[in-house]
Amino acid sequence: AAGVIQSPRHLIKEKRETATLKCYPIPRHDTVYWYQQGPGQDPQFLISFYEKMQSDKGSIPDRFSAQQFSDYHSELNMSSLELGDSALYFCASSRRASGRLVTDTQYFGPGTRLTVL
Amino acid sequence: QKEVEQDPGPLSVPEGAIVSLNCTYSNSAFQYFMWYRQYSRKGPELLMYTYSSGNKEDGRFTAQVDKSSKYISLFIRDSQPSDSATYLCAMSGTSYGKLTFGQGTILTVHP
Numbered sequence: 001a002a003g004v005i006q007s008p009r010h011l012i013k014e015k016r017e018t019a020t021l022k023c024y025p026i027p028r029h030d031t032v033y034w035y036q037q038g039p040g041q042d043p044q045f046l047i048s049f050y051e052k053m054q055s056d057k058g059s060i061p062d063r064f065s066a067q068q069f070s071d072y073h074s075e076l077n078m079s080s081l082e083l084g085d086s087a088l089y090f091c092a093s094s095r096r097a098s099g100r101l102v103t104d105t106q107y108f109g110p111g112t113r114l115t116v117l
Numbered sequence: 118q119k120e121v122e123q124d125p126g127p128l129s130v131p132e133g134a135i136v137s138l139n140c141t142y143s144n145s146a147f148q149y150f151m152w153y154r155q156y157s158r159k160g161p162e163l164l165m166y167t168y169s170s171g172n173k174e175d176g177r178f179t180a181q182v183d184k185s186s187k188y189i190s191l192f193i194r195d196s197q198p199s200d201s202a203t204y205l206c207a208m209s210g211t212s213y214g215k216l217t218f219g220q221g222t223i224l225t226v227h228p
Contacts (some may be wrong), residue, residue: 004160031213042205042218043161056215090160096213105151106216108160 002026004093004109012115013081021076021112025093031055032074033106034066037088049074050096081116088113120144123206123219132228136193140206140219143187147208147217150182152191155203155221164204165191168212196226 005024013019025032031050035043045058049068060066063081068074078085092106123140130136138152149168153161165180167173167189173180179192189208193200203223207216 033215035216042220043216045215045217048215050213055213058215088158092216094213105163105166107163108153110160111158113158 004091004107006089006091006109006112008112009110010113010115012117014117015081015083017081017116019078019081019114021078021089021091021114023074023076023091023093023109025072025074025091026095026107029093029095029107030072031094031096032068032072033092033094034060034074034076035090035092035108037090037111039087043090046076078114083116086114086116118143119220120217121206121208121219124222125220127223127225129225129227130196132196132198132226134196134226136196136200136224136226138191138193138204138206138222138224140189140208141187142189142208142217144208144210144217145184145187146210149209149212149214150180150189151207151209151216152178152180153205153207153218154200155205157203161205161207196224198226198228201225 033048034046037043046060048056066076088111092108152165155161170184177194181190203221205221206219
């Protein structure tokens, strides 16, 4: 079965540089979520999109922005990178059920490991 | 204080043991409860998904939710070395909402 695709898998940047992370959801999934996982920490929610509109926002720095495109893929743009931005960035996707629940489970991609030097 | 508390372990058990993993939470709005397994440097993999209180069984895995106590559990029967991973509980207030995770429990099953 197709899974969530993230690119690149690894990224090394210098402080104050910019980075763009991409996420391709599972086919027919309409919702994308971004999470940040620091070393030894649990994933923290950053932002989510449903049908190309922002649906929720978490602890995302103002230096970060994201969007979902017409083909449902999403990009997380990170500017003025800081050492503390070094983390695993996960994208998850789901499909909202028209009526009941169950099908809205979030499926995670393999993550992008960002290292800021 | 975090909304979701999970014993970080680590937990080390012999092969074939029954493993019990637990989380407590403080937000009574949580309605959807999940357990994810995460191998080192990999994305979380969904194991169990439960709505509201009750039990759910899938093979060697059983998930329990007690909303009155704000307590959820994952039981692994006949544990295998391949079960060695970090187990994360996660929960949400809506079926499509953001997930709030516990800190994760590191499990090692030794032969």
